[in-house]
Amino acid sequence: MRKIDRKQFLKQSGWGIAGLSFIDWLEPVEAAEQVAEWQRVRSYKPPEIAQDEQFWQTIRKQFSQDDQLINLNNGAVSPQPKPVQNALIENYRQANRQPSYYYQMKLEEQRDALRASLAEEIGSNPEEVAINRNATEGLNTIIFGLPLERGDEVVVSNYDYPYMLNAWRQRQKRDGIKLNPVALQMLVEDEEAIVQKFANAITARTKVVHITHMINWTGQILPAKKITEMAHEKGCEVIVDAAHALGHFAHSFAAIGCDYYAASLHKWMCAPFGTGMLAVKNDKIAKLWPLLSSYDPKSDDIRKFEISRSRL
Template identity: 35%
Template sequence: MKAVNNCLSEIGQSREPHLSTAIPMHHRTSPPLRVAPDDEAYWLSIRASMQPMYVNTQLVNTRRGPAPFRVREVIRSLVDLSLAYELDEYEPFRELKESGSSVAIRQSLAAYFGASADEIALTRNAMEGIATVLNGVTLQPGDEILATRFCYDSNLAIIHQRVRRDGVVLKFVDLPFGPASEADIAAAFEAAIHARTRLVSFPHVVARTGLVLPVKQISEIAARYGAFSFVDGAHSAGHIAVALDELGCDGYAACLHKWMYGPRGTGFLYIRRDRIKDVWPLFASWSNKPKDSIEKFEEVGTVFKALPAAILETMAFNLEVGQAEKTARLRYLRDRWARQLGAHDRVTLLTDLDAEPGTGFAAFNVEGLAPQEFAAALLSDYGISVRPFSMEEDAAMAGIHLSPSLANSVEEVDRFVEAATAILARTHNSFRPTT
């Protein structure tokens, strides 16, 4: 019970040794990295602290990342209380709202991502925040939603439902598949938007290729037309530095279980203070929160409180590793395989490895070998998992995706390169070059 009591005592408090360093991203200078991305002894210690339970060598981590053991221990220590306590004067989670949120949690998220606590609502995942905004922005028949073919399929499903239900119009921005400059991306949004556009929805990071969209420029374009700019941040939060008040978007939704390595079932929704009133909550506020209160988005019913109770431990882990160090490590792992494999005459990279800011994602195609064939051979013969993909709205946009995480090692990445090179060599005779 001592460990449990210690955990409970921290739920409603800011963890001063850690959160005192949580300066918003845009206020930070760029000092030298505290740990080099190729310091393998250090990064192996981080991997050991995460204790990933992979069956195969998992080089795709876009769905979820392994929570550090320390975060899992907090959750384990609180499971029984979360399932058994009564709502009375002995309430052990008295600092947490019914939704699992607390002032300390919102403050820690706001500090890390460059926002104010009154602009951050705790959610159970990115999709909850995404569904809130995509369903909550008021639209009239004939109004237009501007999106991209790179939006997550669940996001597009919500938009398609609004098209059917409300008679709104969905329009796609014509973006290239593969490398693209920020200027070209912004120009494409500028060309697509018009007076009937009311909502602009796009990912910060394209999950398959790692392309980073210029949020600030796109948000400025949307603002000129009075449109609500909404960012899917599932793959930027914890992956690259995010300063929400610098990005200028009206809304941003993310989860904490991918690149923040937090509990599955936790996330957050950011709505810029002056736009909160413009978004209806997914659930009507039963406590009559005013329309300009960020807390109206947190009234979602009963949650399993052991999960949000571990968020402060998650934030402590990320602050101790450092966002700049995390980003540098992820890019190092990407470059280690992508620059070698990209030099092969049958391989076409779909990712600009020199783009800034860059991610740990990259994708490629192999001439003469379908993505599914390559991935199947890699898994069956070498026990290495990568992801063949095709975009939901355009199957011609296809390739092979890798996204190593902090739980991956250089040895695993190098073994992938060796295996991929072997597959390319043994399929050489069956390959017929195009003329």
């Protein structure tokens, strides 16, 4: 099991004055306070900042607080810092000032810039990344978009997210596929034992292996790369649910080697509510049906999976 403390957070977030682009979205007094505080600790090393309570109190001020509630659940949605809230509100106002122009022109430009940033975050090609509303939408796109036939088998586990299991059960009822569930016992430290459990569930009819990279109930991190390598050796495609993994530890879509990947940005990443991403290997895009209708559902353009323009 791995934990992230303040020291690790600072290292992974690339802290420093270069990270102050959010200042533009703060009130003048708050902005001045933030700049002064970051300047004060500029020469500090991560271990020093991790113990600096004054610094963390300044960070805390950037989140809206309800004094009547202690939030212990960031797994569903995480609070957005004030700069994110302010930017979201201003963009909403801009959309109302220039409705059609904003959605048909400006939003598309911003979408591709965001696509590039998300691709960099997960170590992927921008043309493999689609922007959507959450991991559930991304995973449902994959689950309902794969061209599976009656009798094809899919490996899942008892710790997969319920909505994902429900989606697979719907395909089971509708299309006659078979689910082979892996019964995981948590917490298990032996990665090879976990890989073997998945391997034991694969048969000659298995087409897909579904992996939850970080289990939401326990925080257990499954060896996604090792499971993927094993599954590929047996001729199976691999889906990785990274809803919680993305915000907790560094990993790469390319390094894992999976075929399909989805994550939520409004969880530990503190992005606006209703934001997520889907990643699909280039050579898999064309065969995957979009969840919503598309002008060319068999296109190899990742944008066919996005809800944009008039479909908003």
